[in-house]
Amino acid sequence: MRPIDLAREHGLSAQAIRNYDDAGLLPPAERSATGYRRYTPLHAQALRAFLALRAGHGYRPAVEIMHAINRGDLESAYRLVDAAHVALLTERETRAEVAAALGALAGTAPHIDGPPLTVGELARRLGMHPATLRAWETQGILRPERDRVTGYREYGPDCVRDAEIARQLRQGGYQLSQVAQFLDSLRTAGGADALAIFLASWRERLTTRSRDLLAGAAQLDTYLTMLDRVR
Structure with missing residues (x-):
């Protein structure tokens, strides 16, 4: 030929x-x-x-x-x-864990009435020390606003949501860098609904690669x- x-x-x-x-x-x-x-x-x-x-x-x-x-x-x-x-299996397990973490939060959306939470109030809500929340901030996991007069941290609904997710992921054994990366994806996607669409697309890509x-x-x-x- x-x-x-x-x-x-x-x-x-x-x-x-x-x-x-x-x-x-x-x-x-x-x-x-x-x-x-x-x-x-x-x-x-x-x-x-x-x-x-x-x-x-x-x-x-x-x-x-x-x-x-x-x-x-x-x-x-x-x-x-x-x-x-092996790499594909690892990615598939990562996607499943992220999807599970998102599903666990579906029924506990952190809606807040009234003003934003202080660091102490959020710490009590999550059952952890305020120093942990400050450490998460340095890692890029939390991005609280600051009161213009006092300079104190203010945790609004989105920030509380991020803290709830971070707690779930940390309890699941995720490293701080992985938690920060996950939350970046959540923010980029535009919220839990958009991230769910992203996760579905991710699953389709994994399926396609498996067949390939x-x-x-x-x-x-x-x-x-x-x-x-x-x-």
């Missing part, structure tokens, strides 16, 4: 196939007497495997996987594949089976 024969299946150019070949993503190809590359079904499957891996793993990891396989280093290739699944990883693994397995037959 010629480069264009491999290219047509994927809507690529012949030059793209030559570039992939030069990059070591395909097994070595024989040359004709005139110097033209000759490809086989093995090369066609290597290309399918790389393109499928790229969808799930990203370009650079897919390149590393193919390089490892084509030099016979299957152990390194398997480690790269396994690492992607499975598709990549299937094409890679076919390529490895073909390699076993020719080696």
Whole structure:
């Protein structure tokens, strides 16, 4: 087969196939007497495997996987594949924990009547020491307003909500930096409803990546089976 024969299946150019070949993503190809590359079904499957891996793993990891396989280093290739699944599982668990924390707060929205809370009042509400709330402020977790006259901290509804969420996450074992990152996402999303939409979108992205990883693994397995037959 010629480069264009491999290219047509994927809507690529012949030059793209030559570039992939030069990059070591395909097994070595024989040359004709005139110097033209000759490809086989093995090369066609290597290309399918790389393109499928790229969808799930990203370009650079897919390149590393193919390089490892084509030099016979299957152990390194398997480690790269396994690492992607571990990372995806970790992200999936993180999303589930964030969603659970948001759900736990759904029935306890901190509506406040009257003026904003002082640091002492908020501390009593949460059952913690005021110093903890001040420490959370330095970490960017809480952003209280200041009274223009006295300079005292004032915790309005949004700030109380953030404090409630922070307490839940801290009880769940989250580090302060993780709590701050979560609350930044909440503020950027525009509130709990918007964040729920964000979480649903996040779940869809994880599902898509899971399917892409499975598709990549299937094409890679076919390529490895073909390699076993020719080696």
